[in-house]
Amino acid sequence: MTDNSAGLRIGTAPDSWGVWFPDDPKQVPWQRFLDEVVEAGYTWIELGPYGYLPTDPHQLEDELGSRGLKLSGGTVFTGFHKTEEERTRAWDQAVKVAGLASQLGAEHIVVIPDLWRSDATGENLEPRTLTDEQWKKLAAGHDWLGKALLEEYGVKQQFHSHADSHVGTAREVTRFLDETDPRYTNLCLDTGHYAYYGGDNLALIRERPERIGYLHLKQVDQTQLFDVLKNDVPFADAVAGGIMIEPPHGVPELGPIIEAAAAISPDIFAIVEQDMYGCDVDTPFPIARRTRDHIHGCTHMARQF
Structure with missing residues (x-):
């Protein structure tokens, strides 16, 4: 389909290849992830967990550039509801993640809240x-972080509601938006987690x-x-049981969401992020390629560049 x-x-994103950890x-x-991203037909990627891709900006620039890839953003994890020390933890991550991502032209940092239940053990933590x-x-905390990211690195904070976190339901997301400043805190609307x-x-x-800044x-x-x-x-x-399923076999339908977001701004990124941690290394690539083909085939408002 012609780019629009x-x-x-x-x-x-690396998540669509089952990558959750550095x-x-x-x-x-x-290296295989990057090669398969290209072969699947994508141009834009996220950084994934810091340390998975090379952290030297020159090496990462070379690796992406040689494949014709570009970086849309990185990820930081936060727990601002706990203690004031969480600001130090968040900023320590931001210095590394935003410092690297911004050098490669990325303008967004996706911020994921700590979960109340461990994603490693299943234990209830709070x-x-x-x-x-x-x-x-x-x-x-999020308004502070968003303001600092914008002023120090020129990147925008996009908050990601999440299953097993304190901000997951529609009512919780609405409250989060009501209590934060749109100048510094907006949403990475994850269609699967919101539908969860x-x-x-x-x-x-x-x-x-x-308030929709990223998808x-x-x-x-x-x-x-x-x-x-x-x-x-x-x-x-x-996730291990396949709750996040290959499109178009689940909900929500992606075409109308892409079109609705495009009507807000064509500058919004739409990053495929199918949670697949624990999968066999040979599983993601054909799914990624079919997913790209499905998205570009179900709406005229999808483009590669």
């Missing part, structure tokens, strides 16, 4: 809901268009979802 300058740039012998080697005081700390708790992605885009594209397998929720299955276990 009014459409969204479609990219992918170093894990079960994960696909980073209560599932926040107190009013914790909500205030959470919002203030029954959120209507199109309704959110329609109701809060000014992660994925689908949830509805045939599994209610069993997962009923039986309180940890998110990591649900």
